[in-house]
Amino acid sequence: MLIAALAMFWLLVVTPSAHACEADEVPIPDTDGGGTVCVPASDPGDPGGTPDDHGPATDDPGGEAPACQSPGGGAIPCELDGAIWSASHACYAFQVDAPLGAPEWEGHTEGTLWKCLADFVRGLIPDAPIWWVSPGDEPAPPPPNPVVLAEQALDTLQLATAKVNTAPTPPHMTYVGLETWLWLDKAQWREMSKSVTAGRTTVTVTAEPDHVFWDTGDGSSVACGSPGVRWETWMVSTAQTDCSYTYSSTGTRAMSATIVYRVDWTCSGVCLRDGGTLGEVDGVTGSTNLRVGERQSVVTEID
Numbered sequence: 001m002l003i004a005a006l007a008m009f010w011l012l013v014v015t016p017s018a019h020a021c022e023a024d025e026v027p028i029p030d031t032d033g034g035g036t037v038c039v040p041a042s043d044p045g046d047p048g049g050t051p052d053d054h055g056p057a058t059d060d061p062g063g064e065a066p067a068c069q070s071p072g073g074g075a076i077p078c079e080l081d082g083a084i085w086s087a088s089h090a091c092y093a094f095q096v097d098a099p100l101g102a103p104e105w106e107g108h109t110e111g112t113l114w115k116c117l118a119d120f121v122r123g124l125i126p127d128a129p130i131w132w133v134s135p136g137d138e139p140a141p142p143p144p145n146p147v148v149l150a151e152q153a154l155d156t157l158q159l160a161t162a163k164v165n166t167a168p169t170p171p172h173m174t175y176v177g178l179e180t181w182l183w184l185d186k187a188q189w190r191e192m193s194k195s196v197t198a199g200r201t202t203v204t205v206t207a208e209p210d211h212v213f214w215d216t217g218d219g220s221s222v223a224c225g226s227p228g229v230r231w232e233t234w235m236v237s238t239a240q241t242d243c244s245y246t247y248s249s250t251g252t253r254a255m256s257a258t259i260v261y262r263v264d265w266t267c268s269g270v271c272l273r274d275g276g277t278l279g280e281v282d283g284v285t286g287s288t289n290l291r292v293g294e295r296q297s298v299v300t301e302i303d
Contacts, residue, residue: 083117089131091116096130104130111135143270149203150265150278153196157207159283160188162257166290167231173293176250180290182214182243183228184257200270207261210280216245217253217290247292256287 070076071090078085083092096113098104104113116128167181168174195204214222228243247253263278 080118086114086116089116091128092118098130104132106132108132143201143272144198146201146203146265146267146271146273147276147278149196149198149201149267150205150263150276153194153203153205153265154207154263154278154281156196157192157194157205159192159207159261159281160190160259161284162212162259162286163188164255164257164286164288165228165230166255166288170288170290173291174247176247176292176294179241179244179246181229181231181241182212182222182224182245182255182257183230183241184212184259186227188259189227197269202268203265204268205263205265205278207263207281210260210262212243213258213260213282214243214245215254215256215258216247217255218247218249218251218292220245250292250294253290253292254287255290256285258285259283 076085080092083094085091086093093114094117096104096115098113100109112133113130114133115130163185165183165185166174168178174180189209191206191208193204193206195202197203209227210225212224212227214224216222222243222245224243226242229241231239231241259282261281261283263281264275265278266275267273
């Protein structure tokens with residue numbers, strides 16, 4: 001894929017030039033045929049990352065690799081097939097594992113060795129020279145994908161297990177045609193957050209309750225935008241709730257509830273993006289068995 005992408009880029013945008021480049025092009029030495037070739041300053045978005053010097057990163061709405069700069073100034077990925085974009089060498093480079101004392105070290109005993117994997121213009125460079133980088137000047141990898149860190153933080157966040165409450169309350173029976181109140185403990189209806197740090201990047205996820213999904217156990221369901229209202233014994237018959245269900249048939253029902261959270265994230269430090277969302281995420285489902293009966297009316301005739 002790397003060879004094809006670079007070859008296609010070469011065929012489409014690079015042609016030998018004997019004349020001066022246009023204002024929106026940059027000259028690149030043509031070591032094969034002499035002279036220069038003109039590369040558009042804005043490329044179609046192929047290749048890119050950084051050994052010696054990263055280009056300025058841009059906010060990527062897709063959560064992928066940050067953008068570095070091509071020789072023409074266009075945005076390219078900072079990494080490609082495990083290699084990092086080196087602006088000073090205009091190529092994708094990888095670290096070379098050579099034993100100390102090897103000729104490539106040129107007498108040095110500290111630092112790292114790097115070699116071009118692919119030139120931005122001409123493709124793969126199997127016989128590219130190896131260069132030495134002094135300690136402290138090693139290329140810094142691009143910051144991690146914040147979405148991945150957000151998902152890691154979410155995995156460690158203990159979302160609430162819904163505690164099901166109904167009125168009538170089991171083992172008491174509810175009845176066909178009777179409004180059955182549904183609610184969760186208010187303590188469970190709370191925002192939670194968790195942070196994960198990788199290098200100089202910290203991502204914090206925040207999970208906020210959005211609604212409760214109630215599976216009524218008879219093939220129906222109810223979505224309530226609040227934890228519901230607790231039934232108290234002192235309440236009068238005209239008391240109202242914003243979360244209830246009325247059964248139309250008898251039987252034992254497996255009633256369950258799940259808090260559905262809206263999970264957003266923010267990034268601080270070195271970030272590809274400032275924030276985003278993981279969408280709606282289910283908490284842990286809680287359940288109970290509820291018996292549904294039916295009251296029969298008896299009509300008697302009085303003489």
